[in-house]
Amino acid sequence: MSxxxxxxxxxxIRGSLMVQGTTSDAGKSTLVAGLCRLFTRLNYNxxxxxxxNMALNSAVTIDGxxxxxxxxxxxxxxxxxxxxxxxxxxxxxxxxxxxQVIIQGKALxxxxxxxxxxxxxxxxxSKAMAAVMDSYARLQQQYDMVLxxxxxxxxxxxxxxxxxxxxxxxxxxxxxVIIIADIDKGGVFAxxxxxxxxxxxxxxxxxxxxxINRFRGDISLLQSGIDWLEEYTQKPVLGVLPYLHDxxxxxxxALIDDEINQTELHxxxxxxxxxxxxxxxxxxxxxxPLRLHPQVNFRYITLNDDIEQAIQGTDxxxxxxxxxxxxxxxxxxxxxxxxxxxxxxxxxxxxxxICGGYQMLGQxxxxxxxIEDIAGCSQGLGLLPAYTQLKADKTLSxxxxxxxxxxxxxxxQGYEIHCGETIQRDDSNLLTELAPISFESGITxxxxxxxxxxxxxxxxxxxxxPQACQLLLKxxxxxxxxxxxxxxxxxxxxxxxxxILEEHLDMDKLSRLxx
Numbered sequence: 001m002s003x004x005x006x007x008x009x010x011x012x013i014r015g016s017l018m019v020q021g022t023t024s025d026a027g028k029s030t031l032v033a034g035l036c037r038l039f040t041r042l043n044y045n046x047x048x049x050x051x052x053n054m055a056l057n058s059a060v061t062i063d064g065x066x067x068x069x070x071x072x073x074x075x076x077x078x079x080x081x082x083x084x085x086x087x088x089x090x091x092x093x094x095x096x097x098x099x100q101v102i103i104q105g106k107a108l109x110x111x112x113x114x115x116x117x118x119x120x121x122x123x124x125x126s127k128a129m130a131a132v133m134d135s136y137a138r139l140q141q142q143y144d145m146v147l148x149x150x151x152x153x154x155x156x157x158x159x160x161x162x163x164x165x166x167x168x169x170x171x172x173x174x175x176x177v178i179i180i181a182d183i184d185k186g187g188v189f190a191x192x193x194x195x196x197x198x199x200x201x202x203x204x205x206x207x208x209x210x211x212i213n214r215f216r217g218d219i220s221l222l223q224s225g226i227d228w229l230e231e232y233t234q235k236p237v238l239g240v241l242p243y244l245h246d247x248x249x250x251x252x253x254a255l256i257d258d259e260i261n262q263t264e265l266h267x268x269x270x271x272x273x274x275x276x277x278x279x280x281x282x283x284x285x286x287x288x289p290l291r292l293h294p295q296v297n298f299r300y301i302t303l304n305d306d307i308e309q310a311i312q313g314t315d316x317x318x319x320x321x322x323x324x325x326x327x328x329x330x331x332x333x334x335x336x337x338x339x340x341x342x343x344x345x346x347x348x349x350x351x352x353x354i355c356g357g358y359q360m361l362g363q364x365x366x367x368x369x370x371i372e373d374i375a376g377c378s379q380g381l382g383l384l385p386a387y388t389q390l391k392a393d394k395t396l397s398x399x400x401x402x403x404x405x406x407x408x409x410x411x412x413q414g415y416e417i418h419c420g421e422t423i424q425r426d427d428s429n430l431l432t433e434l435a436p437i438s439f440e441s442g443i444t445x446x447x448x449x450x451x452x453x454x455x456x457x458x459x460x461x462x463x464x465x466p467q468a469c470q471l472l473l474k475x476x477x478x479x480x481x482x483x484x485x486x487x488x489x490x491x492x493x494x495x496x497x498x499x500i501l502e503e504h505l506d507m508d509k510l511s512r513l514x515x
Contacts, residue, residue, distance in 0.1 A: 013044060013145060015514040016175040019211075020150035020166055022191035026182045027213035027241070029070040030249065032149045034497035035510075036077035039145055041498065047143040048074030051132040052089040052151055052165040054099065056282040056323050057251070060396050060415035065105015066090060069285055070149065073250045077494050085135035089128045089164065094280065094324045094372055103131045107394055125162040129172070132164055136173060145514060148175065155198040167203045176208045176513045183222075184214035184243060189229055196233055208513050209238040211505070216243045239505035248292060248493050250285045270295045271478040274310060275318045276337060276357075277302045278328035282321040283417070286354060289463040289486040295478055307340040316350045316476040317341055319357030321460065325390075325420070326367060326378040329360045338381050350476045351383070351454045355418050358446065358456035362386025362422065371419050383454055384447050388420040395419070399459060401439035403468045405448065405475050412437070412468035414459040422458070437462075 019035075021028040032048060039046045050071050059072035059082055067087035075082050084105030091099040101108045101124070108127075139146050152159075154166035154177075162168065170177050181191045192210055199207070210229070215222065219240060226237045275287055277300045291298045301310055311317070319341075322328040332338055341351055353361040359380065366377040367390040380386070400413040424447060437445040437457055446457035455475065463469040466483040473481035 013511055013515050016049075016140070016146040016148060016173065017510070017514045018148040018150060018170050018173075018175050018177045020154050020170075020177055020179050022153055022155070022179060022181040022195045023185075024152050027180050027211075028149050029073070030247075030497065031180055031211065031213070031241075031501075032147050033070070033074045033077045033249065033494065034501045035147050036074045037494045038498040038501050038507075039147070040078045045142075045144040046078045047080065047139045047146050048078060048086050048149070049136060049139055049146050050087045050149040050151065051136070051169045052091070052128065053087050054091040054093065054151065056092055056280065057285055058090060058092065058283070058417060060398050060417060061086075061105060062398065063105060064396050066102060066396055066417055067105070069250050069283075073490075074147070074149075076490065085138055088131045088135040092282075092323055095327070098373075100323075101128075103128065104135065105396070107392075122162070125164065129162075129164045129168075132169060133172065148173075150177075153195065154179075154203070155195045157198060167199065167206070170206055171202065175206075177203075177206050178209045178211060178238060178510075178513070179207055180211040180213050182213050183240075184216065188212055189225055192229060193232065196235075207235060209236045209509065211238050212240045214243045215240050236506075236509065238509055239501075241500065241504050244497070244500065247497065248288070248489055249497070250288065250490070270297050271316065271473055271476055271481075272297045272299075272314045273316045273318065273476070274299050274301050274314050275320055276300075276332065278320070278322050278331055280323040280328050282323045282356070283354075283460045284320060286320065286460050286463060287318070289469050289484055292486065292489065293469075293473070293482070293484045295482055296473070301337075303335065307335065307337055311340050311344050311349070314344060314349060315478075316352060317344055319351065319353040319360055321354055321417075322356035322360075324372045325356040325359050326365055326376065327373055328356065329365065329378055329380065332360070341381065341383075345383075345453060349453070352472070352476075353384075353454075353456040354462075355416075355458050355460060358384075358386065358458055359388040359420055359422060361454065361456050362388055363425075364388065365420070366390065384449065384456060385425050386422050386447060386456070387425055388422045390419045391421055392419070395458075399439050399445075401437060401441075403437050403462070403471060405436055405452070405455075405471055408471050408474070410465075410467035410471050412459070412462050412465040414461040414464070416458050417460065418458055 019028050019032050036046050036048050048071050053068035055068045057069035058066040059069055060066055061082040061084050063084055065084035071087040072082050075086055088104050090102040093099045151165035181188045196204055273290055273296055290296050359365050361383045362380040363382055365388045371390040395416050395418050398415045402409050403412050436448040448455050464486050466485045470481045470483045
């Protein structure tokens with residue numbers, strides 16, 4: 001493939017390019033992140049953009065909003081602070097049929113699935129499209145290049161009316177589109193040709209080329225198929241990307257299959273960590289530093305796992321965040337995970353709760369206004385004297401401060417995303433120490449039980465700070481814990497990805513498309 005010259009003064013390019021996919025998980029997010037890093041290191045002023053996203057993994061922006069995790073990664077690839085303009089519409093599912101709607105960083109309402117379609121959806125879609133075009137216009141003014149990620153597939157014919165995520169946006173913004181497809185799952189030519197066939201004539205003309213992703217083997221064996229595809233569609237294949245083993249980048253959507261239950265426990269030289277997987281688990285990227293840590297045997301526990309067998313030899317159980325805390329708390333009790341946690345504590349194990357997990361470890365979670373789901377009050381696990389009331393105003397903030405456990409005190413950075421307000425009440429049976437975290441503002445957060453076996457915090461991303469991660473692992477029982485810098489790993493992986501794209505994509509053609 002020909003390449004764009006890596007010069008201090010590259011050719012002038014100003015424009016946009018949208019990456020759409022034949023399916024979810026075709027590689028859109030990764031391709032945009034890699035292109036963001038590649039063009040940024042070629043000295044272009046680049047910004048990422050996704051008109052509408054649906055994800056439970058989100059990140060807090062400098063302007064006090066939240067965006068999808070993929071756009072946060074793409075912003076990092078551009079060396080930019082996170083901003084709500086990068087993802088102006090974010091849908092966070094709170095049930096099988098309902099989602100919280102976040103417009104330019106702020107929660108607007110909760111809608112049922114049927115409210116996104118048909119006549120009743122017009123008010124939402126007009127507001128959403130206005131926000132999308134408003135954010136996009138600002139990015140066009142501020143940056144040389146806007147790299148745009150679509151959502152799902154543009155060929156979902158039942159979702160075409162009023163679309164703002166794929167071709168609906170591309171047509172209104174008048175930007176070129178490339179389509180990426182995953183060959184590893186098979187059927188790549190059918191995916192690409194079928195997607196094109198289901199588009200309108202103007203949309204078909206807007207598609208300027210294809211990228212084939214996750215190819216393994218001898219590329220010469222694929223060439224006849226590429227030749228046929230280009231002849232049949234009259235559109236070029238801009239590159240064939242290899243299958244990248246061990247690519248460690250923030251995942252936005254559901255847990256990746258090979259992340260679940262991959263590691264057996266009971267190694268005496270390491271720390272054994274279990275994370276509970278709820279139906280509405282949120283911000284599971286909190287645990288990337290633990291998954292990658294050489295001294296941690298990490299495992300997710302899901303619905304189909306035997307919790308009694310799993311907790312044998314476990315040092316630390318983590319109760320993660322949730323988009324629907326009371327529903328996931330009920331799910332936990334249905335599985336008997338609450339009883340397993342109590343047994344784990346009786347055997348001397350440690351338990352940590354993050355955000356929604358913090359709320360679950362307390363005495364009570366009250367949702368009088370039905371903020372997350374049906375109004376009501378739920379009894380927590382009763383392990384901490386914490387009482388939570390869910391409120392409409394969401395806490396969204398980037399935070400930094402000090403984590404203190406015993407005599408050890410280390411700095412950390414992280415972020416908060418939650419609707420609840422948690423208070424501690426005096427309880428002679430549940431004495432806790434002072435909050436283990438203090439922010440620069442002087443505010444404290446979280447709880448640490450008097451026996452130091454239960455720790456809870458609202459802070460997401462606390463394991464991303466190497467010293468804080470080391471201290472937490474030491475608290476959990478790993479006395480000689482090494483430091484692991486997930487931020488450095490992320491940078492290395494973005495550079496690796498950019499190198500691969502530069503080698504395997506026709507950068508000259510891509511640059512001309514953007515221009």
